[in-house]
Amino acid sequence: MTLPVESLPGPDDIIRRELSNGIVVLVRENFNARSVVLAGSLDAGAAFDPPDAHGLAAITASALLRGTETRDFAAIHELLESNGASLSISGGLHTVGFSGKGLAEDLPMLFDLVGDALRHPAFPTGQVERLRGEIITGLKIREKDTRYMAARTFRELAYPAGHPYSRQPEGRLATVAAITRDQMSAFHRTHYGPRGMLVVIVGAVNAERALSLVEETFGAWENPDQPAMPLAPDGVGLDAAxxxxxxxxxxxxxxxxxxxxxxxxxxxxxxxxxxxxxxxxxxxxxxxxxxxxxxxxxxxxxxxxxxxxxxxxxxxxxxxxxxxxxxxxxxxxxxxxxxxxxxxxxxxxxxxxxxxxxxxxxxxxxxxxxxxxxxxxxxxxxxxxxxxxxxxxxxxxxxxxxxxxxxxxxxxxxxxxxxxxxxxxxxxxxxxxxxxxxxxx
Missing domain, CATH: 3.30.830.10 (Metalloenzyme, LuxS/M16 peptidase-like)
Structure with a gap:
């Protein structure tokens, strides 16, 4: 079939800029709708989990919107709901992803919240324990689910022990139960920073305005001790069933x-x-x-x-x-x-x-x-x-x-x-x- 490729996003309508601290920002204007979408990632995924704390990256990411140094859980979600906006942060194998959506006039608010959550989380004890309980409950349910257990066991068989892909990012019951708030705080201090961070904005917003919001929110962020993301080793394979x-x-x-x-x-x-x-x-x-x-x-x-x-x-x-x-x-x-x-x-x-x-x-x-x-x-x-x-x-x-x-x-x-x-x-x-x-x- 013939596809009019000139109508697809491309180099002429995607603005790409790299900030002085290494954050890469990409913006595409779209004024056909009033909404704007914010998406991005940073290198702080489960590949960094210590052997005895699988699930640490995932629970740390999930806790970021549970409270910051200036806002508690209720204030964060009241602000989002009162504006009809959404914002989520979650951990994967290699990266922590974030995504938000709102009206174009709400983009500064979204940046304020995501910047606050990524840079200044408080890890409030009550919310951390509530989150831990939710994760443990979910894991207990999944460990009785045949599809989940087959998928988890397959990874353990297909990849060498210690390979990031040999385990699920959410961890195990025993490891999640043992993770401490101090470990989460230390993981955040070490692994969260501008290295490898990507920010994408698409919607009814002027590109230069969007770029300035990223600069205002993250331009001064530095973490000289942030490690590079470990690669998932290639060349893995099986030699028998x-x-x-x-x-x-x-x-x-x-x-x-x-x-x-x-x-x-x-x-x-x-x-x-x-x-x-x-x-x-x-x-x-x-x-x-x-x-x-x-x-x-x-x-x-x-x-x-x-x-x-x-x-x-x-x-x-x-x-x-x-x-x-x-x-x-x-x-x-x-x-x-x-x-x-x-x-x-x-x-x-x-x-x-x-x-x-x-x-x-x-x-x-x-x-x-x-x-x-x-x-x-x-x-x-x-x-x-x-x-x-x-x-x-x-x-x-x-x-x-x-x-x-x-x-x-x-x-x-x-x-x-x-x-x-x-x-x-x-x-x-x-x-x-x-x-x-x-x-x-």
């Missing part, structure tokens, strides 16, 4: 995750891998896996594949929910489709349909200020260039069946993978070459 079963009593369904470490977002083969993955388990009714495992054979309640891009080798995996009686046959069918995607080029017609979908949905992703802000943030974070969205259709069109095959062959192997299963006991399960004993959650 690794399987672990988590037994959760009183469950009726097995959830499984089968996959490998995949390509980083900046990898040359990333786009080819995303197209191969769409064919494998996304496009239409969840691709070939959905068609074969669920629709044709009736072996799964749901089945699809997913490829996560990130700073490091994010997982490429198949996810399915199956009847315990169908586990072995479902795995056989899934591995059969993986074998097929790495053994023969995708048909031109099949790839053409996926390409049309990728290109056709791009304008829909950019219909809102939030969508544009998210795209600009990703373009800057992964060094894709401000012209990336305008180059995107040609990038997709240029991918050949051979390129998709090469990308799949580089990462996927039907006989070498990490496999995590969670659900009722499987006494007759005989998946070959398990390296982990079956265990109780």
């Amino acid at each position: 690794r399987t672990q079963t988590i037994t959760l009593p009183d469950k009726s369904q097995i959830d499984l995750v089968l996959g490998v470490p995949g390509p980083p977002r900046r990898a040359d083969e990333w786009q080819a891998a995303t197209l191969a993955n769409a064919v494998l388990g996304v496009f239409g009714m969840y691709g070939r896996i959905g068609a074969e495992v669920r629709e044709k054979r009736g072996l799964a309640y749901y089945s699809y594949s997913r490829l996560d891009g990130g700073m490091g080798p994010g997982p490429w995996r198949v996810i399915a929910g199956v009847n315990p009686a169908n586990v072995e046959r479902a795995l056989e069918a899934i591995r059969g489709e993986i074998r097929r995607i790495v053994s023969e080029p995708v048909q031109e017609s099949e790839l053409a349909d996926v390409k049309a979908n990728f290109i056709g949905r791009l304008p829909l992703q950019l219909e809102t200020n939030e969508g544009v802000a998210g795209s600009i943030l990703s373009m800057e974070r992964y060094e894709l260039g401000l012209d990336y969205l305008r180059r995107y259709p040609d990038l997709i069109v240029s991918i050949t069946p051979e390129a998709a095959l090469d990308a799949a062959q580089r990462y996927l192997d039907p006989d070498v993978y990490a496999l995590a299963l969670a659900g009722p006991e499987l006494p007759d399960f005989s998946e070959s070459a398990p390296t982990e004993a079956q265990s109780e959650a």
Whole structure:
């Protein structure tokens, strides 16, 4: 399909500026709506968690809007609600992300709040304990959820111990319970600062005005001791099948995750891998896996594949929910489709349909200020260039069946993978070459 790329955000209408302390600011004016979106990130994610305090980065980020040196929790949220605005801060594997939305005239207020929260949090004891209780309650619920436990166990199998991607950012029950307020305060002092920080503003605001608000809020921020973000090591991989079963009593369904470490977002083969993955388990009714495992054979309640891009080798995996009686046959069918995607080029017609979908949905992703802000943030974070969205259709069109095959062959192997299963006991399960004993959650 033909896409008018000149209408997409690009170098001529995205203003990019770097402050003296290293913060990168990107602004795109859009006066077709009265709203404005503020989004950004800074390098203070779970990759910095100490081995005995997993979850520290996440709870620290979540506590930032629970009270600052000048505002308590009620004052912060009363200010937002009285103006019909929103603001959130959350921690991920590598970064802490923040996002806010309001009317254009409320942008100074949003900057005042986000600057106060990021730079001057108070970590009030009562709110910290309330937050801790909420997180622990959530973890207790998730640890009885078969899908969550399969996903968590898969990461532990697929990545070496100590790799940032081997654990969930929210931590474990024991580590979250033990994290102290002093640890949170110390983590903030050490890891929060302008190094690696990105700020994106999109909406009905003059670009120079937006840039001046960033300068007023963050221009004087310094943290000379702030460490550089540790890279998620590439080159991780598996040399044999690794399987672990988590037994959760009183469950009726097995959830499984089968996959490998995949390509980083900046990898040359990333786009080819995303197209191969769409064919494998996304496009239409969840691709070939959905068609074969669920629709044709009736072996799964749901089945699809997913490829996560990130700073490091994010997982490429198949996810399915199956009847315990169908586990072995479902795995056989899934591995059969993986074998097929790495053994023969995708048909031109099949790839053409996926390409049309990728290109056709791009304008829909950019219909809102939030969508544009998210795209600009990703373009800057992964060094894709401000012209990336305008180059995107040609990038997709240029991918050949051979390129998709090469990308799949580089990462996927039907006989070498990490496999995590969670659900009722499987006494007759005989998946070959398990390296982990079956265990109780």
